[in-house]
Amino acid sequence: MPGFPTVRPRRLRRTETLRRLVRETSLSPDDFIYPLFVVHGSGVRQEIPSLPNNYHLSPDRLAAEVDALGHLGVPGVLLFGLPATKDEVGSEAYADDGIVQQAIRAIKQAAPEMLVVTDVCLCEYTSHGHCGLLAGTEVDNDRTLELLARTAVSHAAAGADVVAPSDMMDGRVAAIRRALDEEGFAHIPIMAYAAKYASAFYGPFRAAADSAPQFGDRRGYQMDPANVREALREVGLDVEEGADFVMVKPALAYLDVIARVRDRFDLPVVAYNVSGEYAMVQAAARQGWIDGRRTTLEILTAIKRAGADVIITYHAKEAARWLCEGS
Numbered sequence: 319m320p321g322f323p324t325v326r327p328r329r330l331r332r333t334e335t336l337r338r339l340v341r342e343t344s345l346s347p348d349d350f351i352y353p354l355f356v357v358h359g360s361g362v363r364q365e366i367p368s369l370p371n372n373y374h375l376s377p378d379r380l381a382a383e384v385d386a387l388g389h390l391g392v393p394g395v396l397l398f399g400l401p402a403t404k405d406e407v408g409s410e411a412y413a414d415d416g417i418v419q420q421a422i423r424a425i426k427q428a429a430p431e432m433l434v435v436t437d438v439c440l441c442e443y444t445s446h447g448h449c450g451l452l453a454g455t456e457v458d459n460d461r462t463l464e465l466l467a468r469t470a471v472s473h474a475a476a477g478a479d480v481v482a483p484s485d486m487m488d489g490r491v492a493a494i495r496r497a498l499d500e501e502g503f504a505h506i507p508i509m510a511y512a513a514k515y516a517s518a519f520y521g522p523f524r525a526a527a528d529s530a531p532q533f534g535d536r537r538g539y540q541m542d543p544a545n546v547r548e549a550l551r552e553v554g555l556d557v558e559e560g561a562d563f564v565m566v567k568p569a570l571a572y573l574d575v576i577a578r579v580r581d582r583f584d585l586p587v588v589a590y591n592v593s594g595e596y597a598m599v600q601a602a603a604r605q606g607w608i609d610g611r612r613t614t615l616e617i618l619t620a621i622k623r624a625g626a627d628v629i630i631t632y633h634a635k636e637a638a639r640w641l642c643e644g645s
């Protein structure tokens with residue numbers, strides 16, 4: 319094998335046209351899902367302090383939001399709700415007129431083609447802020463499953479296209495699949511937050527969704543950041559239970575996990591570029607310490623290169639705009 323000076327990798331980097339020709343990874347608005355935070359009331363469009371350029375929206379403001387997303391070519395949204403009241407059992411999560419159920423109907427009426435994915439979890443709805451029912455100070459896995467299944471069915475009944483359980487209870491994909499099938503929603507896919515880590519990067523989200531646990535933390539159900547073989551086991555179980563997509567979350571500090579999941583499984587792999595990852599870029603860019611646009615596109619490209627097919631990201635709108643303009 320000849321080396322330098324016969325071989326010169328720089329030849330293929332000399333012009334933008336050459337670089338475009340040999341580029342291995344491309345990013346498109348088609349890859350993105352944009353999270354939305356819905357609140358009760360009307361006329362509400364309030365910027366979220368911990369997530370600049372993202373808003374708390376009331377149902378009547380969703381039509382304009384999804385219209386803008388549609389024009390940018392973003393195919394889907396992921397809904398999170400802030401309930402009117404919280405209780406021990408997270409009642410509004412599975413209420414017919416819950417905030418997410420209202421939001422689904424509003425979006426489907428305004429933009430039927432916009433993909434509506436719903437986060438299925440109890441933490442925004444429980445007074446204690448944990449993702450399931452409590453037994454003492456522990457989260458009771460098996461009693462939680464029924465409520466998660468009810469939540470997923472109520473989202474499907476309101477018109478959701480995909481349900482995305484994020485609670486990390488064991489057996490929830492199977493429980494949700496069974497309930498959806500029994501209620502006539504066999505066609506609704508499950509996007510499982512399969513490898514979700516107990517991460518400090520969720521801080522800005524918890525401020526936005528008012529979902530921080532009132533005592534303790536989530537390490538008894540979310541994964542230890544030190545583990546990757548366990549992630550493959552979690553993903554394998556969710557696939558066996560009937561998941562249609564598998565998710566790794568967060569993304570940026572877990573690119574190795576995304577790559578390993580991509581190698582091992584053939585389902586679509588979703589990466590959640592979480593709130594803390596977004597907030598860090600925003601904060602540094604606002605200080606003038608990094609170029610926000612270049613940093614964002616580099617991060618999203620890296621997540622894709624690692625093996626993600628779909629990226630859930632708070633950058634979706636700006637990134638779609640930049641990609642349309644040509645970066």
Ligand code: PBG
Pocket residue numbers: 437439441449484485519520521522523524529536591592593594
């Ligand atoms: C709900 C949920 C969380 C996120 C998505 N769904 C928070 C958590 O697990 O505490 C985090 C999203 C983000 O940080 O952007 N369980």
